[in-house]
Amino acid sequence: MRTSQAIAFLLLSLLFAQAQAGEHVVSQKGKAFAVKKLTVQQGDSVRFVNDDPFAHNIFSLSDAKSFDLGSYGQGQSKAVVMDKAGTVDVECAVHPDMKMTIEVRK
Numbered sequence: 001m002r003t004s005q006a007i008a009f010l011l012l013s014l015l016f017a018q019a020q021a022g023e024h025v026v027s028q029k030g031k032a033f034a035v036k037k038l039t040v041q042q043g044d045s046v047r048f049v050n051d052d053p054f055a056h057n058i059f060s061l062s063d064a065k066s067f068d069l070g071s072y073g074q075g076q077s078k079a080v081v082m083d084k085a086g087t088v089d090v091e092c093a094v095h096p097d098m099k100m101t102i103e104v105r106k
Contacts, residue, residue: 023079026100027051028058033090033100040082042106047079057093064088064104 021043027034029051040046048058050072058078059068064086069078071094082088082104092098 021045021081023047025049025077028056028092028098031092031095031098033098035100037101037103039103039105042085042104043081043083044104045079045081046102047077049077050074055094056098058090059093060088060090062086062088065102068093 022041023045024038024040025047026038027049031052038046048056048069050056051074053074055071055073057069057071060066064084065080065082065088067080069080072078082102085104085106088102088104090100090102
């Protein structure tokens, strides 16, 4: 295989992998997540949309995915890619009663 063919194959493989990944949207309203449990595939992203008139700071300290999206206000959203299978416990640093679980499957 020539170098140009190998590069084309690699690019197509990457595009195909990206096309297979899904995006899931989780709204935050009334100091709560719209869902308490979400199941996604490894490689999918989860977009957290703030529909409250105040800021949220979504994070996880889970082994499967540790992240901190930082503070973001009404109408804004932030996403995270779930790149490892397992259970991801998600919380809001501003509102400790806001909790949800994401199951990431292979």
